Amino acid sequence: xxxxxxxxxxxxxxxxxxxxxxxxxxxxxxxxxxxxxxxxxxxxxxxxxxxxxxxxxxxxxxxxxxxxxxxxxxxxxxxxxxxxxxxxxxxxxxxxxxxxxxxxxxxxxxxxxxxxxxxxxxxxxxxxxxxxxxxxxxxxxxxxxxxxxxxxxxxxxxxxxxxxxxxxxxxxxxxxxxxxxxx
Numbered sequence: 001x002x003x004x005x006x007x008x009x010x011x012x013x014x015x016x017x018x019x020x021x022x023x024x025x026x027x028x029x030x031x032x033x034x035x036x037x038x039x040x041x042x043x044x045x046x047x048x049x050x051x052x053x054x055x056x057x058x059x060x061x062x063x064x065x066x067x068x069x070x071x072x073x074x075x076x077x078x079x080x081x082x083x084x085x086x087x088x089x090x091x092x093x094x095x096x097x098x099x100x101x102x103x104x105x106x107x108x109x110x111x112x113x114x115x116x117x118x119x120x121x122x123x124x125x126x127x128x129x130x131x132x133x134x135x136x137x138x139x140x141x142x143x144x145x146x147x148x149x150x151x152x153x154x155x156x157x158x159x160x161x162x163x164x165x166x167x168x169x170x171x172x173x174x175x176x177x178x179x180x181x182x183x
Contacts, residue, residue, distance in 0.1 A: 011051050014060050015044060022064055028124040029072050031113040039075070043067035065129075066139045069121055073140075076117040111161040119154030122147050 019040065026043075027036035046067045047060055054060055112120060118140070125136040126147070137144045 007051055010057050011048055014057065018061055022068065025065065025124060025129055026068050026072070028128055029117070029121050039068055039072055042071050062138065066141060069139050070141055072121065073117055107162065107165055111158050114161060115154050115157055119150045119157065122150035123154045126151055
């Protein structure tokens, strides 16, 4: 009985400490606040069920991130997600540095959301979560080579889409700011 209470307390502490970060990663993967919340809740439920089996509670975050990733991928496959999103265009003729950054972030955000879920997930885990290729592969339950190819293909598609939207020269300026896609 005491073990169960201790486990519940440890899990509650984990949720309190890490749920914000988990939600941000889920949001970047799916692009919808409500869907991200559902995704995190499902992943945390899976983590709670597995909690007694986790040898080291410090591995709980990696376990939960993997659950988020695999659940998101299975949702997209099961629902036949077509990756289309209704968006409003920002007004033309915005002025000032802040407005330019907002425009740039919107263009990047839209392009990121148009990527296939595995490419988007790989980019989010590598650049936003700053995971290594090996950690990303573990979270995605795939080989390191798959992570490399998904990131490479995703970045190439981002560059193409950005070139179509803002021109080749402006798209090249995004190359150094790839991390800005997810930050």
